[in-house]
Amino acid sequence: MNICMIPVRKGSQRLAKKNYLQINGKAVYEIAIEKALSVNLFDKVVLNTDDPNLESAVTKFDIDFYLREPRLASSEATSEMVVLDFFKKYKCNRVFWLNTVSPLQTIEDIKNFFNKTIDDDVQSSVAVSKHQVHVTFKGQPINFDWAQNFAKTQDMTPVLSFNYSMMSWHKDEIEMLEGGQLFNDSTMMIESSIWSSILLKSKEDFDLIEKLATISPN
Numbered sequence: 644m645n646i647c648m649i650p651v652r653k654g655s656q657r658l659a660k661k662n663y664l665q666i667n668g669k670a671v672y673e674i675a676i677e678k679a680l681s682v683n684l685f686d687k688v689v690l691n692t693d694d695p696n697l698e699s700a701v702t703k704f705d706i707d708f709y710l711r712e713p714r715l716a717s718s719e720a721t722s723e724m725v726v727l728d729f730f731k732k733y734k735c736n737r738v739f740w741l742n743t744v745s746p747l748q749t750i751e752d753i754k755n756f757f758n759k760t761i762d763d764d765v766q767s768s769v770a771v772s773k774h775q776v777h778v779t780f781k782g783q784p785i786n787f788d789w790a791q792n793f794a795k796t797q798d799m800t801p802v803l804s805f806n807y808s809m810m811s812w813h814k815d816e817i818e819m820l821e822g823g824q825l826f827n828d829s830t831m832m833i834e835s836s837i838w839s840s841i842l843l844k845s846k847e848d849f850d851l852i853e854k855l856a857t858i859s860p861n
Contacts, residue, residue: 644735645761647685649675650725651743652716653694661843662743666856671746671843672697676704678861679741682750684757691729692716709733722810723820730817737761737813745808746852747859748839756809756833766813768831771803772840778802803832808839 651672655661662672669677672690679688689707690697693716698708709732715725722740729738739757742748752770760768775796778785786802787793812820819827838859843849 644686644733645684645737645739645757646733646735647679647688647739647741648691648726648729649679649688649741649743651690651692651694651697653692654716656718658843658845658849661849664843664849666746666853671743673701674746675741675743675748676701676706678748678750678753680704680706682753682757684754685739686735687733689729689733691725721823721825723823723825726812727817727820730812730814730820735814737811740810742808742810742842744843745806745839745841746843747841747855748808749836749860751860752835752839753809756811756835759833760811760831763831765831766816766829767819767826768809768811768833769826770806770808770810770835770839771832772806772837773801773803773834775799775801803834804840805832806835806840806842808835808842809833 649672651662663670666674676688676690679685687707689709690701691709691711693711693713695710701708711728714720715728726738726740756768756770777787777793786800841852841855843852
């Protein structure tokens with residue numbers, strides 16, 4: 644069984660109640676639910692939250708509601724802890740984490756992520772964004788050399804950044820998760836479109852997403 648888990652925390656550290664913000668008249672968690680259902684790929688879709696008030700709010704959708712323990716919604720709770728708890732509740736082969744903070748994520752990206760994960764039968768996977776740019780870390784070049792002529796960006800080897808719009812774990816990775824590790828060197832990195840990489844983390848992000856939602860593919 645392949646389950647899509649949509650995590651919704653009642654609180655938020657950087658942007659208050661970000662999961663309840665509305666884009667085009669729909670809360671971002673509702674957008675995530677509708678997209679998860681529309682692809683018709685998951686055996687089950689589950690809203691995983693610490694907010695009991697959402698149970699009645701999502702009765703209009705054909706999904707499961709899972710009320711997690713308050714400790715799993717604190718700022719100290721890790722993604723590993725949330726996924727492990729979910730595996731204990733739902734005995735499934737694979738959990739797909741669909742993020743609400745990527746409200747412009749496209750249907751095609753969701754389908755592509757699911758199909759690549761299943762077709763390659765990988766143990767874990769994460770959505771990434773490709774960048775062909777010159778990158779430094781702590782002042783040191785990552786993908787270029789100061790002493791050499793700068794390559795044209797279109798000729799550069801891309802660097803990948805995690806956007807976390809989607810993630811997945813097979814049940815065989817429970818031991819890894821129990822060890823406090825979210826991914827490993829066998830994790831498949833699946834490229835997503837620029838739409839899926841625009842994350843809702845701040846008021847500025849929300850203002851941008853509101854504007855872009857009028858022209859986004861779906």
